[in-house]
Amino acid sequence: MVSERALIAKITWRLMPFLGFLYLIAYIDRQNVSFAKLQMVDALGLSEYAYGLGASLFFIGYFIFEVPSNLFLNRFGASIWFARIMVTWGIITIALAYTQSATMFYILRFLLGVAEAGFFPGVLYLLTLWFPKDYRGRMVGLFMIFSALANAIGAPVGGMLLDLDGYLGFAGWEWVFLATGIPAVIAGIVTYFYLDDTPDKAKFLSEPEKQWLRDRLAKENAGMDEHADSGFKALINPRVLLMSLCYVGFPLAAYGLSYWLPTIVQGFGVSNTVNGFINIIPWLIVALALWIVPTMADRTENKTPYIVGPAFIGALCLVLSAVIAAPVLQFALLCVAAAGIFAGQPVFWSLPGRFLKGAGAAAGIAAINSVGNLGGFVAQNVVPWIRDVTGSTIAPMFFLAACLAVAGILVIVVGRMMADRMRRPA
Template identity: 60%
Template sequence: MPLLGLMYLIAYIDRQNISYAKLQMVGSLGLSETAYGLGASLFFLGYFLFEVPANVFLEKVGARRWFARIMFTWGIVTILLGFTTSTAMFYTLRFLLGVAEAGFFPGVLFAMTLWFPQAHRARMIGWFMIASAFANAIGAAIGGALLELDGIWGLQGWQWVFLATGLPAVILAVIVLRILPDGPATAPWLSPEQKTWLTRTIESERADGGHADHGNPFAALLDKRVLMLAGVYIAFPLSAYGLSYWLPTVVKSFGVSNLANGFINIIPWIITAAALWWVPRHAARTGASGNALTWHVVGPGLIAAVALALSVVLPGAAVKFACLCVAAAGTFSAQPVFWSMPGSFLKGASAAAGIAAINSVGNLGGFIAQNVVPFIRDQTQSNLVPMFFLSACLAVGCALMFIVLTALRRDAARRAVPVGAARPA
């Protein structure tokens, strides 16, 4: 888990570095807010197109080699972004960054179905996603500081942002290739007895829980449960990326320096990390099934939707920022329990394809946010009015999420009834 968390921390920094580079890059390249938003969003288009094939390939070749390849290529593309000279080059490299990283996040989620029994999975996903919160915090601190290197060695500050955040991914790729095991069977820290227990426990869950292995993994894309989860999940990445990419711009509008902006933006992500730790544990204590599971996804999302709306209407920079902190915590902390669900009904290559499909469709929310948020900003000349759009999308998404998770819970209960037994109404 520490190694996976470190990998995700670097991945997320390399996704989010554009939000700090933007503070200088837009002027340097002569981009409008809308043109910048399109370029930033092309990451999600490349991610969407290649995520399912990438995750199916991971299931074939193993996590160690595939994760190393992903990290190496996204590190190289991030470094190349530091030498962007035109709008077309910016668009191309952002798209290629999505292609390079495709399969990492869902690949880790798939790997967790091999490593952790269902009762532990939400908490482990929470620990993993805490890395994204720390990535935003660290990215905020170093992003603002790197902009201050403007002019050193003839490079602008935004160029230093890409160079300094891309290099760690290339270095870590070599470490991953050497020490990451492909699964529990090759883990040197597990005894033979522990490996046997873990294998039997997970196989028992699969046998008892109605897990589907569709033969052809791409058939999982037509599983109604996968389609429903993919459709309703889109609201969470939409609000998460809309908020996290735009937050430095909002804070900048409060009249602070680049360096102060970076350190102020650490605050919401520390709060988010705490929420990511607490919500899955509370779900486990109260029984991460049935209504408890549903409300540990929907509840934080609704709180975030209200906070986003309040950030626009309430007066005072400090109050607005506090609302955005709550919104970030709610949006992210809803996701670990959600991501524990696909592994409860899919296995093998079908799990790899299904998880990737849910994540790839959901991450189209990032594509939408990165185009709509700057467009609203250009039309209204307000950095905060776009939060109304994110709030509305998240509120609708939470309502649909409640309906879908309730339907899936009832479906799971029906599938768990032995053949010939009376089924619940």
């Protein structure tokens, strides 16, 4: 007889630390521009706005190629496709160290988005193949904890790498890209040999365990719509479009805060290395929230309070951080805001699995994430633009707070619309 708890634990220990480690590398490679910026702006003669535009082009490449990437994942399998993703983004990150002009920076950031497209939604799709729905919220939360750890690790490492300025003839910002690109290439090669595409191909599971999981997932998926393999059809699915609209505000606030936080702390008058270590604090708090909130949400059928509650708390703290001048209290509020921005997102990602499966899930999840992540493009353009116009590093927090609050309101509205639709007789 198969023990559900033992089986879920076995799968969790096999997949989640490894997938989380890959996400840690991905997030460091995605956010390394926030520290490279502290020297790269002057080195290339860019304004804050021009640099923000270059950094944000990542999200355009990501948006265009995310749905196709997830469909390729469904076709070729996670081991091959994740390996391809990681090796290519690692090579492009290394190439960023040799940037000679603004144009080259823009092109490489766009290509980095193309290379990485499909990784995050690919993992979300993979979790629908391995875990019953009652476990997905906390698994996404566990996975996203590594993004918080990436910021915690990347912050002091980024600061120390900047302080290597001139070592072996490389500028500090060049060291940031070199040291964060190489691990991605190595991890990509390991992924090809380690990762199992589906439970049926997993050598670490017994046949009874595979059958139990097969039966459980089939029972949960019974009655769902199996959307066509076309990513374009997923993009026009009404529920996918509504969830995409809801999601935009979350990555917008997340990227806006994480991209700008090192600059805010720099304004406290600290060194690059001290800046990095101070930036560990908010991400440790985020990691704790990413475990507590999804775990609580998995125990209840109504997920909405666990999505919007943290969002509204985050929005309030962003506003307070902009009106309170005391640096210590300001930073404390930004720490709570960061937790509020991230804590509800794993709960949000447990919702698509309730109406999507198979190739439809691969395309639909990618569509929601790709449209939502345009918020990253907006954040990395609007935040520095507000800074250039106002001369204040804290003024952009009003904009992020408004976007996060609107996202919370939309989740409530759309949640009620979807609930009404599900209650209607067929």
